[in-house]
Amino acid sequence: MKTFKYVAGLAILILLSACYEDKGNYDYHEIDEVTVKGIPESVEIDRFSRLEIKPDISGSIFGNDTSKYSYEWKIADKVISTQKDLDYEVSNAQGSYTLLFTIAEKETRVKTFVTTKLIVNYSTSSDGILVVSSKNGKADLSYLRLDMPEAKFMTMFYNKNHDEPLGTHPRQLYQTYVDGASAYVRRYGGYGIKLICDEGLVQLSNVTLDYMGKIDKNFFLNYGELYPIPDYSSYVPEYMNSIVFQWRRTPYGSIMNDEFLYVIAGGAVYVISYERAKKPEIFYSNYVGEEGQRCKFSPMMFVTGRKPTPNKGKNLNAGWTTTETECVFDENQGVFYIFSSGQLTAVDPDVSFPGYKAFYGEDTYQMGFCFAAMEKEGKVRFATFNTESQNHIVSVDATEASPSGRFFMLRNSPYVYFNTTKGIYKYNILNVGSGISPAASDKILSLEDLGYSKEAVISDICLHRNEKKMVIAVSRYGDDEQGKGDELKSDIVEVSLGGAKPELLKKYVGVCGVKPLVIYKYRTFARNDEYLVD
Missing domain, CATH: 2.60.40.10 (Immunoglobulins)
Structure with a gap:
């Protein structure tokens, strides 16, 4: 009986569906795959x-x-x-x-x-070329990694990704190492890239190139009050330099790092000691010179001598043995001083340079033999002296040099590279003692050699740590001091220094703004271009 009912119901449904008028639209479209x-x-x-x-x-x-x-x-x-x-x-x-x-x-x-x-x-953690330049009055970064042959410059990228601009009127770009080492980064963050601009001494991460604060009054107070108490209102950073004393790999695989950073600000010296396993230690010097006259230190300070420390068995060292003394120049008295253990000693009490301001100094290929450059009313003078043999200071006019140029001393020979706005020079510093000034014959490269017109100028140079090549920042902005417009008009040029004459390696056109500063940026500190993982 149940089966009959089901069959009857199914028949009724079929009849009803047959009576229903289907008015649906079944105009189908083929799907585009x-x-x-x-x-x-x-x-x-x-x-x-x-x-x-x-x-x-x-x-x-x-x-x-x-x-x-x-x-x-x-x-x-x-x-x-x-x-x-x-x-x-x-x-x-x-x-x-x-x-x-x-x-x-x-x-x-x-x-x-x-x-x-x-x-x-983060490609910026690799070895590369780092540039700071200005566009429309604001500083910005460009970067090229060197571990990839076909890599392209990342141009003016910082301000695109940060709410606060990098700064204004950049004046010195520098890299320190211990505070950028991996162990230091894990503890305190990386602060290895440093920039002096109107806003002060700005620190950037050596890994990401992000902003990491400033070395300012708050930085110093964070690590304890200095004595004598500085007049922080006059703290305007003018110059920085550093030396890595030790970068040693022990037989057990660990590495000990030690570095001093010297900052000249307001005519005083601030010394920041970085160690791998410690927070920074701060020292401050505002010395009174002879006859109670207060010193005003020029933006120049350097260790008076160093030499590589040899390896000892399995103890590998890429650091330096040094004189443990530094050289400073007091503008008030025009005197070069040796700065050691809290004491100032005149390099040569019988020689002074009234009215001069030192702007560059470096130790040379010979332990204790020093070279310095100073200027008075735009005219440059070179000086040499030896802190080990107590030789007197000798000096010579350097009309071919410019106080706005960059200088780089060779580590194993008595030569210094420097630039003017139109060329690169290589000068034998032993000529100072012979009274021989830099001459046009010391010019090894001009912008015309690189194919540039008269409007182009050299803004900055940097010597590679293997001393076999150099990077040159060339500006084509002319009278445009602010870097206006969208077009980037500064180039980065690499040249080889291995032969009798420099040879063009690569030219990167239109990668940065006006007044570029350039450095070779490295992941780690190493002597003679040896790779050292930290």
Whole structure:
């Protein structure tokens, strides 16, 4: 009986459905199946580099007519482009992300998705060329990593990714090592890159190049009150220099690091001692010179002598044995002094340079033999002296040199490199003792040799630590002091110094702004270009 009821019910349903008039719209469209090629499964890229992907898109209906689709690229739910071809400066922090590419057919809105794993690295932690320059009056950074032959300059990237600008009127760019070493970074953060500008002595991470505070009054107070108490109102950083005393790998694999940073500010000396396993220690010197006259130290200070410490068995050392004395110049008396254990001793009591200001000094190839450059009313004078043999100071006019130039002393021979706005010079410092001034014949390279017109000027130079090549910052801005406009008009040029004449290695055109400062940036401190992991 139950079976009969089920069969009867089914028959009724069939009759009812036959009486129903179907008025639905069944105008079906064929789905366009999209094929995407040219997008890798994963991409590893440096932060601030340009991510360029040009996918090849074809549809089963529209073929290669890419105008039939709309596009969207997203990283972490942020739309970074609505173009088919991706050209994006990666500002994301270090990490792993999902890059999502969406293709939507404009009529039906049917979507096709492609995902890629995006890995962002801090390329700035590698060896490279670091530049600070100005654009529209604000300082900014450009960077080139040197461990990849085909790497491109990351140009003027800092201010794009920070709320506060880097600074204004940069005057000195410098790298310290111990406070940038990996162990120090883990404890206190990396502070290895330093910049003097109108805002003070700014510190940047040697890993990320992010802002890490300033060496200012608060920095000093953080590590204890100095004595005598400085007049912090006159603390205006003018100059910095440092020496790594020790970078030793022990037989047990550990490394001991020790470095002094000298800062001249307001005519006084601030010494910051960095050790691998400690926080900084601060020393302050505001000495009174002879006859009670207060000293005003020029922006110049250096260790008077050093030599590499040899390896001892398994104890590998890339540091220095030094005289443990420094040289300073007092502008009030025009006297070179030896700075040692809290005492000032005149290098040569019988020689003074009234009205002069020292702007460069360095120890040389011979232990205790020193070279310095000073200027008076724009005219330069070179001086040499030996703190080990007590030789008198000798000096000579250097009309070919400029007080705005950079100087680099060779470690194993008596030569110094320096630049003017138009050329590079290599001068034998032994000529000072012979009364021979730098001459035009000492010029080894001019901007014309590099193909530049008369409007171009050399803004800065830096000698590579292997002393076989040099990087030159060339400005083509002319009278534009602020670096106005969108076009970057300063170049970075690398030249080889190995032959009789410098040879062009690479020229990077339009990578930085006006008045560029440049340094070779290294991951670790090492002597003679030897790689040393810390």
